[in-house]
Amino acid sequence: MRHNWAFTAVFLLLLAGCQKEEGVTVDNYTIQEELVPYFDRFQEEGAARGVTVDFVAAQLSAVLDDIAEPNVSGQCYYNGGDPNRLVIDRAFWSQASDIKREFVIFHELGHCYLGRSHLDTANPDGTCVSMMHSGLSGCRNAYNSWTRSAYLDELFLEN
Numbered sequence: 729m730r731h732n733w734a735f736t737a738v739f740l741l742l743l744a745g746c747q748k749e750e751g752v753t754v755d756n757y758t759i760q761e762e763l764v765p766y767f768d769r770f771q772e773e774g775a776a777r778g779v780t781v782d783f784v785a786a787q788l789s790a791v792l793d794d795i796a797e798p799n800v801s802g803q804c805y806y807n808g809g810d811p812n813r814l815v816i817d818r819a820f821w822s823q824a825s826d827i828k829r830e831f832v833i834f835h836e837l838g839h840c841y842l843g844r845s846h847l848d849t850a851n852p853d854g855t856c857v858s859m860m861h862s863g864l865s866g867c868r869n870a871y872n873s874w875t876r877s878a879y880l881d882e883l884f885l886e887n
């Protein structure tokens with residue numbers, strides 16, 4: 729499997745996460761090729777808001793893998809002194825639209841890079857205030873091409 733991957737060195741400063749490390753270990757400081765455009769986009773959107781996303785200083789790996797738990801499309805594993813490992817579910821990725829891929833990557837980087845926790849507050853219309861919602865709270869995910877700019881403001885600036 730790994731011989732198909734092109735790796736890019738990245739690093740991570742801030743640590744937070746959904747879960748403790750479990751399962752196989754992959755090469756540290758690497759991002760799987762298919763995921764790289766979304767990491768580049770995250771960096772650009774941060775820069776547009778005055779937030780420097782410094783992958784050189786960070787420690788992170790990101791891979792496509794099979795997540796056994798149902799309805800989980802991405803996870804950020806945090807394992808003490810080891811680098812964070814971001815895992816995106818392969819089945820989700822293969823069928824997801826660009827905006828859904830972006831949502832999951834950016835949400836997980838909200839944990840792994842920005843150090844954010846879940847925020848499940850709902851607007852009066854029921855939509856989620858933040859793209860850092862847990863997906864379990866009942867607020868409605870309204871991340872789309874029209875709302876993304878405001879959600880990214882909240883993601884990067886309401887830290």
Ligand SMILES: [Zn+2]
Pocket residue numbers: 746835839846860861862
């Ligand atoms: Zn989360």
